[in-house]
Amino acid sequence: MDSYSKRKNIIILIFLLVGIVFIVRLFLLQVLDTTYKKTATNNVLREVVDYPSRGLIYDRKGRLMVYNQAAYDLLATPREIGRFDTTLLCSILNIEKARIERSLTKAKKYSKYKPSIIVKQISPERYALLQEKMYKFPGFYVQPRTLRKYNYDNSAHVLGYVGEVSPSMMEDDSYYKQGDYIGSTGIESTYEKYLRGVKGKSYYLVDVHNRVKGSYDRGNMDVSPVKGSDLITTIDAELQQYGEKLLQNKIASIVAIEPESGEILSLVSAPGYKPSDMVGRERVENYPRLVGDSLLPLFNRAVRALYPPGSTFKMMNALIALQEEVITPRTRFMCNHGYHVGSFSMGCHHDREFQLDASIAQSCNAYYAYTFRRILESSKFADVKEGYEKWREHVLSFGLSETIAPEIPDELPGLIPTSDYYQHRVFPYSRWRALPIISLSIGQGEIQTTPLQMANYAAALANKGYYYTPHLVKDILGTDETIVDVEKHQTMIDSIYFEEVFDGMEHVFSFDHQGTARASRVPGIRICGKTGTAENPHGEDHSTFIAFAPRENPKIAVAVYVEYGKWGSTFAAPIATLLIEKYLNDSIQGSRQYIEKNMMEANLLFPDEPNYFKIE
């Protein structure tokens, strides 16, 4: 034996040591450390989102208003893109070469391995062309999406639009991922949670080149998308369309409410836009144009425009005075071309004595100056200030100075000033008196209301003292849930005081009583209404009108505002009565069709175009 044979032990020891180190290392790696399992799964799993179709929207009579249309996004994974004919792709999709190149550069910058959207919202027609040639574009694939489509191209402000989710929204709600659609305004936004449905997921195994190799776990982990819930709105799509036609070429708004339920039948803000203007690729062009328009078509006047209510507010003061028992329906006040106290004067058109009935029909200012003073200066109250506070309480019970429609997030509350407001501004050094704030008696001065609030006020009148929460959605199909609790709001006026006020409102249309809106009389329908003129410091006054009908069983309450329309009787009253007639009778009787024609054609906006209405 050679002298170094013992060295075999050292060598065997080294070999054994390496073996043991390997086994220990493998044990750590495979058995103790579980993170690698997850990494391996992440490596091969590709999650593909299956988009659910968005809930449909119906009108109150079950007419389909909003549905979905297929559109296709073209995606590409930069690493997989082979040689392809850019010109061919551009001609199929009808877009410029530069746009595709820009998208591809952006996609490469984002990730070479992950797909990016190259062209959005390809129409089904173009998709059909593209599909045949798809094999010529390696690395590209198409993902189906849905776009909104409208049967009635109206109600834009009610419905709102669907847009791509913004980064801040994605932060707030992890449901949304880059490129998802979300309701941005209107009920698309309010009811987003119900309309969107639930995204589905499919898992695919991919190889290192991100090529799909098959479904994962035989599709057991896949989740099918759940279709969004359909909505039934309170809107009458035909009435809405009619309202929008009447308001063409005017800055105006209409709100119509069903008094017995609080359901909003129609909500029009003009000038507006077509819902289809905000869909898909059209929005890219239309949105900046609408934002830049000086007539503010995106501005929802029906819930955000603030006007003094004008003479339509007179019923409010009459009812408060009756409730506080400072007048009776037979109380008479003298109008002597207005109301005059010392050097103070508030103009009017009459030279006669008025009772409640005629004061409404002929809209006498002096009558309400007396009435308002009687309320505030009543001996029931310690002083005028306390009287004002009581008056304000009554007014607020009609839903003024607060937001009343929870579904409409951008609604403004308007303003009925608090007593503190007048304390600081009007009576800082003197005691409270009624005279400095006497314009409140005829709905002018500091008070501000929205068309929605005035329609709601009309509904409360129709109901003789209560109103239901105004709302836009009747039902979310397939669920018992609701977003809005429709509550009955009781005003502070007892129902017994309304009939006399209604008499006056009905006589507004009466020739015999020289009613202010007698020209808008609708034979066959007992309408209660009231004209108003909202003071406009910027130009011609605004024409307003509120009404409900039929008197015996009110089905519709309406408020109409037409900016720069001057008298309530010139525009607002005809439009309101046409709307009522249309809603109740479904058609306009022959004797009134010339009014309909005049209203639709009247142009208050563009002096250079036909039918421009010049106010003398």
Next chain:
Amino acid sequence: MAIRNNTWGNLDWLTILIYIILVISGWFNIYSAVYNDEFSSIFDLSQRYGKQMIWIGLSAVLAFFILLVDSKFFVTFSYVLYVLFALLLILVLFVGKEVNGAKSWLMLGSLAIQPAEFAKLGTSLAIAKLISSYSFSFNNFRKVLALALLILIPVVLIVLQNDTGSALVYIVFIIPLFREGMSGLILFFVFYAALLFILTLVVSPLAIIVTVVVLALFADLIIRKRWGDLLKIIVLIGFWSLVVWGYSEFFTEKSIDAYYVLVRSSVLASIVLMFVSLIKRIPQAPLIVSMFLLSLAFIFTVDYAFNEILESHHRARINNLIGVESDPLGAGYNVNQSKIAIGSGGLTGKGFLQGTQTKYDFVPEQSTDFIFCTVGEEWGFIGTSAVVIFFIVLIIRLIILAERQRSAYSRIFGYCVASIIFFHFAVNIGMTIGLAPVIGIPLPFFSYGGSSLWFFTILLFVFLKLDSSRFEQLH
């Protein structure tokens, strides 16, 4: 004598059994790694698994013929074979085919042969012949020079092919040399320097310095057999740590980290120890302390040279070589994906043909250099540890066989065979689990490829033939 000359009766069937197990499991793992639905038969000749079946069949034929050859042939023609293979290495430089940047393949029709593999056989035979000659001694400078040239010539030729990985295998010849009487210090220094080099780059310098300090102290204690000194040394280092930390805390502006406290206190403690040892006339102490200081200097040099002198792309390449996961998608991608594949296998694996990492090409070279990933992913810890155990048993069995040889020639050759298989095994599996640099060398018997399989078959069976003739007089 009839029995003694019976090749079949004297064959070591245990080795052959392990060989067959490894080759067959390699074949199944190749099938799984490159499995293709369209060609699902393992016998499909258009796929790698079908081809591997042919290579395995040819290997059996080769093995059979080698066993028929008279063992004296190998002894007699050792140098001739060495020269022949060296010439092939030169030939490949001119007519070779370039694969992955290395010009290392000879094409014989559709057969691809890698001469670098076979050169290891020639070198093993030549080394065995040289060292077993009567006049050889490790003290004879001319003989040692001849030995060095025997090894270096193929190394240089292989490096010229730009196949550094294959050239590195030649380091392993120090194992048979060590067995035959080469100074153990050389083995120790080579291992120590390689270990320090890799560890310095892979692990943080702090951890290595702690290791070196502990090693030095234990070396000191073992040599002096005075365990009571352990406490003294700990107190000594603790004291200097306090001094260094206190100094920097109270007398300088900057606060320092544990790394420097430990380095400085260890150096100071070592100097104190050296003085004490010199005064007490303990002979080994200066050696240990200077070794310790040299190690520290080496670590700092490597660390400094690596971070300050080398350009970043050089750094990336070395980091890649040693498998540092500095950039999982760049240089460290292979090792990272390989670890994910093996790690995701768990205890029992995902099952045959169920691996996703290897099947979907996340692991590169999954049928050749990274075949072990498939084992790890589909068969789990049970599979991998079985493979490791089979290899270790095979290698140790070869050492036992080598030791039972009567002739030094057979013994040395046996050590060469065991060492070459060991190196391939250690580096290949080591790289897949992040313990060794990523050197593109195949796993013996497992990896796809005729050239590699034939080489290892020939290597093994030449030795088995020599072993079966161990009762004959070979010289």
